[in-house]
Amino acid sequence: MDLFEYHAEKSARASRPLADRMRPKNLDEFVGQAHAVGKGTLISHAIEQDRIFSMILWGPPGCGKTTLAKIFSAETRCHFVHFSAVLSGVKDIRAVIEDAKNQQKLFRKRTVLFVDEIHRFNKIQQDAFLHHVESGLITLIGATTENPSFEVISPLMSRCRLITLKALSSDDIALIIDNALKDTERGLGNMNLIMEKDALSHLIRFADGDARTALNGLETVAYLVISKIDVSKTESPLQITLQVLENALGKKALLYDKSGEEHFNLISAFHKSLRGSDPDAAVYWLGRMLTAGEDPFYIVRRMVRFASEDIGNADPNALGVALNAMEAFKFLGHPEGELALAQAAIYLSTAPKSNSIYKTYGKIKEAVDSHGALPVPLHIRNAPTGLMRELGYGKDYKYAHDHKNAYIPQDYLPEKLQGRLFYAPTERGYEKTIKQRLDGWKNLKKPNTKT
Numbered sequence: 001m002d003l004f005e006y007h008a009e010k011s012a013r014a015s016r017p018l019a020d021r022m023r024p025k026n027l028d029e030f031v032g033q034a035h036a037v038g039k040g041t042l043i044s045h046a047i048e049q050d051r052i053f054s055m056i057l058w059g060p061p062g063c064g065k066t067t068l069a070k071i072f073s074a075e076t077r078c079h080f081v082h083f084s085a086v087l088s089g090v091k092d093i094r095a096v097i098e099d100a101k102n103q104q105k106l107f108r109k110r111t112v113l114f115v116d117e118i119h120r121f122n123k124i125q126q127d128a129f130l131h132h133v134e135s136g137l138i139t140l141i142g143a144t145t146e147n148p149s150f151e152v153i154s155p156l157m158s159r160c161r162l163i164t165l166k167a168l169s170s171d172d173i174a175l176i177i178d179n180a181l182k183d184t185e186r187g188l189g190n191m192n193l194i195m196e197k198d199a200l201s202h203l204i205r206f207a208d209g210d211a212r213t214a215l216n217g218l219e220t221v222a223y224l225v226i227s228k229i230d231v232s233k234t235e236s237p238l239q240i241t242l243q244v245l246e247n248a249l250g251k252k253a254l255l256y257d258k259s260g261e262e263h264f265n266l267i268s269a270f271h272k273s274l275r276g277s278d279p280d281a282a283v284y285w286l287g288r289m290l291t292a293g294e295d296p297f298y299i300v301r302r303m304v305r306f307a308s309e310d311i312g313n314a315d316p317n318a319l320g321v322a323l324n325a326m327e328a329f330k331f332l333g334h335p336e337g338e339l340a341l342a343q344a345a346i347y348l349s350t351a352p353k354s355n356s357i358y359k360t361y362g363k364i365k366e367a368v369d370s371h372g373a374l375p376v377p378l379h380i381r382n383a384p385t386g387l388m389r390e391l392g393y394g395k396d397y398k399y400a401h402d403h404k405n406a407y408i409p410q411d412y413l414p415e416k417l418q419g420r421l422f423y424a425p426t427e428r429g430y431e432k433t434i435k436q437r438l439d440g441w442k443n444l445k446k447p448n449t450k451t
Helices: 003-015 042-048 065-075 090-107 123-128 130-135 170-182 197-207 211-227 242-249 261-275 279-292 296-314 317-332 338-350 356-371 386-390 430-444
Strands: 055-058 079-084 111-116 138-144 161-164 193-195 238-240
Touching (some): 055 065, 130 138, 170 197, 211 242, 261 296, 261 338, 279 296, 279 338, 296 430, 317 338
Parallel strands (some): 055 138
């Protein structure tokens, strides 16, 4: 590379977004996802041995799916093809297959096909490379933000390992921001910037586990700071304050102290007001959070959880109300959608309360932890083959619909847990009806139940 080419490449690199420039080049630079890519994991071993396998990377935006694929490309000797499901069709897939055949025949190279947003491929498009994944002609790496159980065809899923990635933690985002501020080659290290703690906390919350969002926000505020100061006339570090960050992001920070305590105080007050059946307080705290710029989907997620944890079957409609509020806000956005959240908050706060489901599930987890994977009783096992029927699968099973009121006393729990009662409905709301029904069935059973 001559001097002209070097400066041209350097200029092109500088013009790329910060999030792209700071993309890790190897696993040592990769931040987060230790459960999937840390030392001793399957992916780490696959890269070290240059034996990449077909996989589906499932996780939220900005968690590292595309970055991992690029690391595979850089760290292995495979022929790597980056494919966008949004822009490509069956014709493009066939071209990739032909190229893979040539790579194998002429260069003895395996082809790794990275399909971004694979959930956007329909069944026919996914079928187009199914056989070639099975034959080993191509190694497929699919990336998706959607549940692959619903979006990726079963034959393809069975030929790929599912790697589940998580939203990055606050510590992960903080480290990514710090690296970008210090890196003089790819980051903003030459700008001599320092971010105040309040500003850093706000940017971390704004990113919500998304590294790309964090770096894009950092780049925006950095150039806003630089544009207002003559860097040549100052040697002191340039401060990124909370106010400057708010102006750059166009989003007001929550009223919180340096530790972020007020953020949790507000959501706690909201939750406890709902539980305490005080609609006035609930809507007040809801309004406080929305006015402060809280993510409305964070609030509605808490309401969905509340509908099951604190109301449950005392009012089965509560869960639907919370979910409908979320969909309404998606459709309307600010400010119209805020009324849907207020409506849901009032409904939840005035609904009958029960934490029976919450307590029941706690008992279930304790039983699973204590007893492990207990075998399914033979009489309620599926018996699709003659051999299974000979072994007693499904024998003596009583079909409920053949009996009065579609009920017949029968054991469904594993033998070690038979007689255990996990669910104890209250006398409130619809749970009163459920309790009466369960009590009636209990009277038809043998008196050998225990709590």
